[in-house]
Amino acid sequence: MRLPSASVPDGTYVELVRSLFRTLPPTILITLIFSALALLITRETPDPLLDLLGIFGTVAAAARITLLLLLRRRAADDTLGIAEARRMERQFALSYLGFAAIIGSFGARAFMVAAPDARIAVTALLVGYAAGVATGISYRPWIGVSAMLMGVVPTIAVTLATPGIDYRAAGCVLLILLAGGIHSIIGRYHYATAGITMRRAFAALARKDGLTGLPNRLALGERFDEISSRKGIRGDIAVHCLDLDRFKPVNDRYGHPTGDLLLQAVAERLGRLLRNHDFAARVGGDEFVVLQPGIGDVSEANLFARRTARLIAEPYVIGDLTIIIGTSIGFALASQHGMDLEKLIAAADAALLRAKDLGGGATVAAAPVRRAG
Structure with a gap:
């Protein structure tokens, strides 16, 4: 026995x-x-x-x-x-x-x-x-x-x-x-x-992305539900959508193995930025979403987005290569767009597209939803 x-x-x-x-x-x-x-x-x-x-x-x-x-x-x-x-x-x-x-x-x-x-x-x-x-x-x-x-x-x-x-x-x-x-x-x-x-x-x-080890979209939804229902976390929730700038040329020039290593390095840097309650997920290709709960106002979300953009823009050394990329970030606040994750992501994505239109390497906040009455 x-x-x-x-x-x-x-x-x-x-x-x-x-x-x-x-x-x-x-x-x-x-x-x-x-x-x-x-x-x-x-x-x-x-x-x-x-x-x-x-x-x-x-x-x-x-x-x-x-x-x-x-x-x-x-x-x-x-x-x-x-x-x-x-x-x-x-x-x-x-x-x-x-x-x-x-x-x-x-x-x-x-x-x-x-x-x-x-x-x-x-x-x-x-x-x-x-x-x-x-x-x-x-x-x-x-x-x-x-x-x-x-x-x-x-x-x-x-x-x-x-x-x-x-x-x-x-x-x-x-x-x-x-x-x-x-x-x-x-x-x-x-x-x-x-x-x-x-x-x-x-x-x-x-619930895990096989390449980067980050949570995936399924885990993202579960975590958002957990955060939004938790009583111990006060303040607003910001949803940040990230899309890497100049990532496709890296893949085309150096091949997918190098691109995969680059994505892993980006995921590692995102992990260093997160606080105790923050949460990062890879939702596809070179796209990431970060949940930032417990913030006081839009300035905290903006500061986090800018810090993230600066860190990701620092050079990456992969093998014999030194690669420089950037990221465009759009974010939305739950207090302005409601507690529906898909709607928050849609609003943050719209802000992300505006950041791309500005030439990339920018952070843009989603415009608040105007409420009737």
């Missing part, structure tokens, strides 16, 4: 943590079953320790439900990051393993002091609990395996230490089921991790 790897890609890890917070229905079910069974057994078995374990277990189960209700919406958010996912996993593990320790102690104590009928019910509870762990928490095996061990091993120890073939047989059956559950958890974890990692890799490829 191959143990889980200690490291997975960050995006895969976040997806695995998200799975923990989709366990509300089985959590509610095991809470109801445990509470009802604990009530029945403690009423028939006068034992202060068993009473306390029943109360603590019900409280711990309620705390698990509360945690899931509080965090499941955040867990499903696409903006969930690695640091926050780790913190949420620790919170989940604390509540989950706390309940596992209590249900394990309750089961062991019930086998020691309760009537035979109650022991049968406890055995069914533990088998059902372990099965739920194996299916619901298998994507985080360190939590799942720990919970199964804490929940079942105390009762196994009691049954194996109790005289009588029936008890020892029950202990052996629980031990076999425990081993099978652990094997199932680890197998499901490896299968899920490989599948999620592959799916994310294909999704990333579908």
